[in-house]
Amino acid sequence: MxxxxxxxxxxxxxxxxxxxxxxTRTPVSADEPGITPTEIVLxxxxxxxxxxxxYGAIGKGAQAYFAYINDNGGxxxxxxxxxxxxxAYSPPQAVQLAKQLVEQDHVFAMFxxxxxxxxxxxxxxxxxxxxxxxxVATGASTWGADAAKFPWTIGWQPDYQSEAIIYARxxxxxxxxxxxxxxxxxxxxxxxxxxxxxxxxxxxxDAIVKTASYEVTDPSVSSQIASLKASGATTFFIFATPxxxxxxLVAAAxxxxxxxxxxxxxxxxxxTMKAATSAGGVAATQGVISVQYLKDPAEPKWDNDAxxxxxxxxxxxxxxxxxxxxxxxxxxxGAAYTMVDCLQRAGKNLTRQRVMDxxxxxxxxxxxxxxxxxxxxxSPKNRFPIGQEQLASYNGTRFSLFGSLIGxxxx
Amino acid sequence: MRDERVRRYGxxxxxxxxxxxxxxxxxxxxxxxxxxxxxxxxxxxxxxxLTGASGQISLGHGAFFAIGGYTVALLGQKLGVPYWISLPLxxxxxxxxxxxxxxxxxxxxxIYLALATFxxxxxxxxxxxxxxxxxxxxxxxxxxxxxxxxxxxxLITPEQWLYYVTWTLAGVLFFxxxxxxxxxxxxxxxxxxxxxxxAVSFGVNPHRYKTLAFGWSAAYAGVxxxxxxxxxxxxxxxxxxxxxxxxxxxxAVLGGLDTLWGALIGGVIVEFLPLWAQKINPAAxxxxxxxxxxxFTIFLPxxxxxxxxxxxxxxxxxxxxxxxxx
Numbered sequence: 001m002x003x004x005x006x007x008x009x010x011x012x013x014x015x016x017x018x019x020x021x022x023x024t025r026t027p028v029s030a031d032e033p034g035i036t037p038t039e040i041v042l043x044x045x046x047x048x049x050x051x052x053x054x055y056g057a058i059g060k061g062a063q064a065y066f067a068y069i070n071d072n073g074g075x076x077x078x079x080x081x082x083x084x085x086x087x088a089y090s091p092p093q094a095v096q097l098a099k100q101l102v103e104q105d106h107v108f109a110m111f112x113x114x115x116x117x118x119x120x121x122x123x124x125x126x127x128x129x130x131x132x133x134x135x136v137a138t139g140a141s142t143w144g145a146d147a148a149k150f151p152w153t154i155g156w157q158p159d160y161q162s163e164a165i166i167y168a169r170x171x172x173x174x175x176x177x178x179x180x181x182x183x184x185x186x187x188x189x190x191x192x193x194x195x196x197x198x199x200x201x202x203x204x205x206d207a208i209v210k211t212a213s214y215e216v217t218d219p220s221v222s223s224q225i226a227s228l229k230a231s232g233a234t235t236f237f238i239f240a241t242p243x244x245x246x247x248x249l250v251a252a253a254x255x256x257x258x259x260x261x262x263x264x265x266x267x268x269x270x271x272t273m274k275a276a277t278s279a280g281g282v283a284a285t286q287g288v289i290s291v292q293y294l295k296d297p298a299e300p301k302w303d304n305d306a307x308x309x310x311x312x313x314x315x316x317x318x319x320x321x322x323x324x325x326x327x328x329x330x331x332x333x334g335a336a337y338t339m340v341d342c343l344q345r346a347g348k349n350l351t352r353q354r355v356m357d358x359x360x361x362x363x364x365x366x367x368x369x370x371x372x373x374x375x376x377x378x379s380p381k382n383r384f385p386i387g388q389e390q391l392a393s394y395n396g397t398r399f400s401l402f403g404s405l406i407g408x409x410x411x
Numbered sequence: 412m413r414d415e416r417v418r419r420y421g422x423x424x425x426x427x428x429x430x431x432x433x434x435x436x437x438x439x440x441x442x443x444x445x446x447x448x449x450x451x452x453x454x455x456x457x458x459x460x461l462t463g464a465s466g467q468i469s470l471g472h473g474a475f476f477a478i479g480g481y482t483v484a485l486l487g488q489k490l491g492v493p494y495w496i497s498l499p500l501x502x503x504x505x506x507x508x509x510x511x512x513x514x515x516x517x518x519x520x521x522i523y524l525a526l527a528t529f530x531x532x533x534x535x536x537x538x539x540x541x542x543x544x545x546x547x548x549x550x551x552x553x554x555x556x557x558x559x560x561x562x563x564x565x566l567i568t569p570e571q572w573l574y575y576v577t578w579t580l581a582g583v584l585f586f587x588x589x590x591x592x593x594x595x596x597x598x599x600x601x602x603x604x605x606x607x608x609x610a611v612s613f614g615v616n617p618h619r620y621k622t623l624a625f626g627w628s629a630a631y632a633g634v635x636x637x638x639x640x641x642x643x644x645x646x647x648x649x650x651x652x653x654x655x656x657x658x659x660x661x662x663a664v665l666g667g668l669d670t671l672w673g674a675l676i677g678g679v680i681v682e683f684l685p686l687w688a689q690k691i692n693p694a695a696x697x698x699x700x701x702x703x704x705x706x707f708t709i710f711l712p713x714x715x716x717x718x719x720x721x722x723x724x725x726x727x728x729x730x731x732x733x734x735x736x737x
C-alpha cells in the first residue's frame with residue numbers, strides 16, 4: 001500500500017508544480033486581430049442543427065452576400081472571411097465556439113450570432129475582451145437597451161416588444177372590445193412579445209382572456225389551441241417559431257376557430273405560410289396579419305425591384321439549389337449588407353473601436369433588402385438599427401403590405 | 412498482486428501527468444474545452460456509481476446538473492457567495508435532492524425507474540422557468556467568470572485556472588470513488604445489484620444502500636453542473652433539457668459503466684462527439700448517438716473502457732508469455 005500512495009503523492013506534487021508553471025497565453029500580434037492588408041476575418045454562430053436549425057438559412061444568406069462582395073473587390077481591398085459555426089442553439093456550445101473564434105481563429109469581430117440565449121451567454125466574454133458583437137440575430141430589446149453595460153454589443157432587427165406594440169395599437173383601432181388569446185414560446189423571446197403586447201394594450205391589457213405557452217421540445221401545440229379556443233377569444237396572437245406557428249394555424253383551422261390572427265415576424269416567411277396553407281387549407285392562413293421590414297421574396301410586388309433582383313442573382317450564384325422564397329436567406333443578406341456598410345464607414349484603417357463607432361453611427365438609406373423607406377439608422381443614443389415596420393395581411397398566397405411605415409420607438 | 416497494484420497506480424499517474432502538462436501544448440480555448448470534458452467525466456462518474464455499481468438507471472441526471480448549476484449561479488448572483496463555498500453547496504443541494512429521489516426510486520425498478528427519471532429530465536426546463544422570481548425564468552442567470560487568484564496572476568490564464576481546478580476536483584473524486592467502490596460500500600452495492608436476496612441475507616440493507624447510491628451519484632452531477640455553469644458563465648433552463656441527460660447516459664454507456672476509466676472516455680465523447688459528428692452532417696449527432704447506443708449494447712456492453720482494458724490485458728499476457736519463454 002505504501003509504494004502506490006507514495007507514487008500518488010509524487011504525481012499530485014508534479015501536477016501542482018506543472019499547474020503553476022503553465023505558460024501564459026501567447027500574446028497576439030500588436031496588429032488588430034483578424035485584419036490583414038487583404039483580409040477581414042469575422043466570426044458568427046448559427047444553429048445549423050438542433051431544434052432551431054431552420055434559422056441556419058440566415059447564416060447561409062450572409063455567407064453568400066460576403067462571397068458576392070469579395071468577388072466584387074471586397075471592402076477597401078480586403079476580402080471578408082466569415083467563420084460561421086454551428087452552436088445548435090446551445091449556450092455552453094456557443095461560449096466554447098466563441099472562445100475558439102476569438103482565441104484560435106483571431107476573428108476581428110463577431111457578426112450576426114443567432115438567438116437570445118447564445119448571445120446572452122457570450123456577451124460578457126466578448127465585452128470583456130472588447131470584441132465587437134455586431135448585428136445579432138435576435139429581437140430582444142436588451143441588445144439596444146443595455147449599451148451602458150455592454151458597449152461592444154448591438155442588435156439589428158426591430159425588437160419583439162416594439163412589434164407587439166404595433167399590433168396592439170392596430171387592434172385597438174379596429175376593435176373597441178377585443179377578446180385576446182395568446183400562444184407564446186415559454187422563453188425570453190415569447191415573453192418579450194407578451195410584455196410588448198401588454199404594454200401596447202395599456203389600460204386594455206385585461207382584454208387578454210387567455211394565454212398558453214409551449215416548450216421548444218413539445219411535439220405539438222394542438223391542446224393549447226383547444227384551450228385558447230375555449231376561452232371564446234376573437235383575436236389570436238401567435239408568438240411562436242415557424243414549426244409551432246404552422247401547427248397553431250392548422251390546429252385553429254381544424255378546430256374551426258376563426259379569430260383575427262396576428263403572427264409574429266419570426267414566422268411570417270413564405271415557407272411557413274405555404275406549409276400552413278397546404279396542411280390546413282386556405283382558411284388556415286387567409287387574413288393573417290403580421291408586420292414586415294424586409295422585402296418578402298415571395299411577394300410579386302417586388303419582382304422588378306432592384307434589391308430583389310440583386311438578392312435573386314446572389315442566391316442563384318452562391319447558393320445554387322436553395323429555395324429563394326425562404327425569407328431567412330434574405331434576412332442574412334440584409335444583415336450582411338449592414339455589416340459591409342459598417343466596415344466601409346469605419347475606413348481603411350480598421351480597428352475594433354472604429355468599427356464599433358461606425359456601428360452606432362449608421363445612416364443606411366439604401367439597404368436593398370429592407371422594404372422601401374426603412375432607414376437602418378443608429379446613434380450613440382439609439383442602438384436599434386431597424387425601428388420601422390409595416391403591417392401586412394396574407395391573402396392565401398402571399399402577404400400584402402398595407403398602411404404606412406410605423407416607427408415603434410418614436411421614429 | 413503488488414505488481415498489479417503498481418501497474419494500476421502507474422497508469423493513473425501517467426494519465427494525471429498527461430492532464431497536468433496538456434495546457435502547455437494546447438491553446439487556451441483547448442484547455443477550456445477540456446474543462447468541459449472534466450466536468451462531464453465527473454457527472455458520468457456519478458452514473459457509474461448509480462448504474463454501474465448499484466444497478467439503478469437514471470435518464471434524468473441533467474436535472475442534477477441544473478441543481479448544481481443554479482446553486483452556484485444564484486448564490487453568486489443574489490448573495491455574492493464565492494465559488495469555493497458555493498461549489499460544495501451545489502454538491503450538497505444536488506445530493507440531498509438525489510437522496511429524496513432515491514427514496515422514490517426504491518419503489519420503482521428497471522424500466523419504470525427509467526421512465527420516472529426521464530420525466531424528471533423533461534420537466535426540468537419548464538420547472539426552472541416556472542419559478543421565475545427565484546431562477547430568473549427563461550432569461551437565465553449570468554455568472555461572474557472564475558477569477559485567477561492573486562498569487563497566480565499573470566502566471567496562468569483564467570481558462571487554465573478553471574482547467575486545473577476542474578481536473579483536481581475530478582482527480583480527487585476519481586480517487587475517492589475508487590476507494591469507496593473497492594471497499595465495503597462497493598461490495599455491498601455490487602452484491603445488491605447482482606442478487607438482492609443473497610445480499611440481504613448477508614446483512615446488507617438494500618434501502619439504505621440504494622438510496623445512498625442515488626444521493627452520491629446526484630452530488631457528483633451537481634458538481635459537474637456547477638463547473639459547466641461557471642465555465643459557461645451563464646445558466647439557462649433550456650441548457651438542462653432531455654438532450655443533456657441523454658448525452659450523459661450515452662457517454663456513460665459508450666465509455667463503459669463498469670470501469671472508472673469509462674467516465675473519462677465518456678466525458679470526451681459528450682464534449683467532442685457532437686462537434687465531430689456535425690462535420691459529417693448537421694443532423695448527425697443524434698443519429699450517431701442512437702446508432703452507437705444500440706451497437707454498443709449489443710456488441711460491446713462493457714463500453715470502450717472495458718474493451719481497452721481487455722485489450723491491454725491480453726497484450727500484457729502475451730508479453731508475459733514471451734518473457735517466460737525467453
